Structure formats: structure tokens, C-alpha cells
Amino acid sequence: MSELLVNDVSMIFDTPDGGQVEALRNVSFNLKQGELLSVLGPSGCGKSTLLNIVAGFLAPTDGTVSNGSTELHGPGADRGMVFQQGALFEWLTVAENIGFGLTMKGRPKEEIAGVVDHLLQTVGLQDFGDKPIYELSGGMQQRVALARCLANDPDIILMDEPLGALDALTREKMQSLVLKLWKETGKTIILITHSVEEALFLGERLFVMAPRPGRIQKEYQLPFADEGLTKDPREIKASQEFIAKREEVLSMIWEMEEEIMGGAEAVGA
């Protein structure tokens, strides 16, 4: 059992015009094994910076990130990434993409083939193993990205707006797939999204972040992800409870946006 510990993380950097950006201020949270956390906030709230710090692509100016008792420095195979798009390898087939991590680890061919076949089934691409990536639709490519990440069996999966580039219908289907994979694998997941609905539906926990400085404004515990495993997603999203939460979060974000815009207008005037 591993636990992700983000302890008092701050991120400040200089801008070319001599100013400073406080992208994150004193962000702390723990994530137990198997928790699904979604992170929401207006642009500039530091949610991508936070994800990049957890992934190990950025080093925070202050604070630490640990996986269990191991303090993390730099990227590692214990934290898998799923990007919005363009992170698959076009020169490899679907199966080769999924098996990439295991191939790099030098695992035997039969073992890789077994894992890949199983994952192709899991994400519903059993007939597409030999296809090149560029022949797949956007939704299918994201299925490959999920499978590639799972093949490596990471402790934590970090998703940076994984469904952001998909059309609305595909997006809904993929949300259900994410829930299914979460349940089946018991992975810890952090999911960054722009969509309030997606954040509410997928997040067992939800952070709403605020900008300047980037910080966690409010945390929610939500029942919808668990319900989504058994109930029809459309039904959940149409429920009174869901709509009430959605309005609450939306107005919170609207207020932040207005603050930003208001500030910009003041500067302009």
C-alpha cells in the first residue's frame, strides 16, 4: 500500500520582465491508495504546475512530495502519465505503444504480449493491436494512452486533461471507462480537468483551486464516482444533488474568473 504525500509545496519563479509568479503556495494533501482526486480551477491556478511537480518534471521551490516513505525527485515509473494528446509514439503500433514501458524494462516478449492482449481487451481495442496510431480516432488514442500507462503498473496515475480534446459523446463514454479502470485496478488517480461536470462525476475527492497565488480553495468529498460504477452516468448527472453541486462549484469559479478579469480591466484603465 502506498500513499502520496504532498507536503507544504510552494512554487515561485521569476518572469522575464523581472516579476515573480507564485504558482503555488503551501499546498498540502495526502492521497490514499485507490483514491480518485480531481482538480479543477480557472487557468493560472497552478493545477498543471501541481501535476508536473507530482510527476517529477518540476522541482518545487519549497516542500516535498513522497510516495509512501520515498521522497520523490524527478520522474519515475511509479507515476504514470496520461496526456491530453500527442504523447503516443506514431512510429509504433497500438500494441507496441502499450508495451513500451515493459519493453524498456527488458521484460520477456511473451510476458509483454500477455499484458498487452489483456489491456487491449480491457480498453475495448482487441482488434486494433496491429494498427498504427495515426489511423485511430481521438477517443481510441486516449484508450491506448490509458492502456500504455496501466501496462507499467504504476502506483499513481496522473491525468492532465485526458479527455479535453474529445467530442462530448466520446468524452462521456471515456469517463465511464476511467471509472471502470479505476475500480478494476484500484489505482490512485489524480485527474486535472477544465470541465466542472467531469470533475464532479469522476472525483471521489475534488479540489477547487484558486489563482494568485495558486492554492486549494475548497475540497469536496463526492459520492458520484462510486455511484457511477453501478448507475447510469446520465441519470447521476441529471440528479438534484449533482446539479446543486455543479452550480455551487461553477459560481465559485465564476467569481474567481471575475476577480481576474476585473483586475485585468483595472490595469487596462
Added chain:
Amino acid sequence: MKMIESLFVKLGLVSTGLEKRKTVTFGDASSVEAGRFWSCLSVLTLALAWYLGSALELVNPIFWPSPMAVWDQFVSISSEGYRNFSLWEHIWASLYRILVGFGLGCLVGIPLGFAMGLSKLMRGWFDPIVEFFRPIPPLAFIPLVIIWSGIGERSKIMLLFFAALWIMVIAARAGVGSVKLNKIHAAYSLGASKRQILQHVILPNSLPEIFTGMRVAMGVCWGTVVAAELVAAESGVGYMIMVASKFLSTDIVVLGVIIVGAIGYGIDILMRKLEAKLIPWKGKA
């Protein structure tokens, strides 16, 4: 009827499918097809003009020979050779120089371009050198390489190496620069080492740029080798042209020019075929 129709489609005289229903065609690049009919017509027109021009004796054969004279020269040179070498040996001499010079240029240029794309120090160190030599036409070095190594093979290969080197350095550097950071991050998170990322991500990702560079370099090398042979050589297509011009054998000069054009065209077709085969994902990412 069906056969005639499909022939017309192939020639680009009739459009099919949605193309037929488009009302806006001017400015829609996707509706501009290969136009094979017009290609055939333009080649035939040129050939006819050449034939008529010489049949009606409109041009002095010293300035421009008849197609028959060029053909006769082709037949006689390809059986008897020219200046101690057969026609194929002349062609091979030119091709061989290109292959070696171009090959060496790739061998040095691609790793150097990679190093420049991956390291600040290497980029800073080599940038002024590359940027200075790149715009110099390789032919400007002919006097130097002749002083260094005479008019033999070595000087030609050196020249072609120079011609290909800078193009390949820049192509490889651009290839490294085109890697999306997402891909690199994904590979690190999948547990790949630096070496593995270089071999399995950066290298394949830069193949399209490298291949484009190779096509450009091949073209430049072909032009450079012919020009170099015109200046000083003992064999090669350019040498053939140069010697023939001294004897006012315009038919051989034109034959040489046609061979140069045909081979250059052939090389490019070959490279494009190879590109489609090796990099099927190009432009589809």
C-alpha cells in the same frame, strides 16, 4: 464506356465523388489534382517542338542538336563508351562520389545535429560554425580542395561531404527540436532511460525532418558533383559534358544534360518512395 470513364479520371479530365459537386474550386488546393493529361501533353509538345525545330532546320545543330542525333550518340556511347570509360562507368563515377560524400555527410552531420539539439554547450559551440559555412555554395571550395587533393576522387568526395554536412546538421537539429515535450515526459514516466529515450523516442521522431534533409542534400550533391566534374575530373557525367563542349559536340552535351536531369529526377522519386515506406506516419501525427 466504363473503361473510358476510368481512363478520363486517371488523366484528371473528369472528377469523381464529392469533387464533382464542389462549387468552389478556385483556391481549394485539395481540388487541384495531378492533372496527368496536361503532363502528358506538355511532354509531347516539347518533344514535338524539338523534333520539328530540327526537322525544319530552324536551329543550327551546333547550338541545339536534333533528337535523332542525341539518340544516335546515346546508342554509340552506351555501346562504345566515351573517353576510355563506358557510359555506365561515367554515370557510376558520378553516383559513387555522391553516395560516399553524401553518406559521410550524414554520418557526421546527423550525430552533430543531434548533439546541437540536445546540449546547450554543443549548440553554442557549433552554431557560429554551421551558420557561417551553411550559406557558402560548396562550389566555392573547388579551388581549395583541388589544391589539397588534386582532381581525383578525394577532392570530389570532400566537396560533396561539405555540401551534405551542413544540410544534415540543420535537419537533424530541427528533428530533435520537433519532439513534443509530452512524448519525452511520457517516456520518462514509463521508466525509459536517457539512452532509451534517445533511441526510441527522439531518433524515430526526428526521422521525417532527417529524411527531408536527405532529399535536399541529395539534390544539392547531384548538382555539385556535376559542376565539380565540369571544372576538373577524369570521369563522370559532368566530365563527359565538359570534354564534348570543347569539341563542339552539342549532341553529347545535350545527352549529358538529359542524363543529369533524368538521374536527379530518379533519385528524388526513389527518396520519396523510400520516405513513404519508412515513415508512413509523416504529416499524420
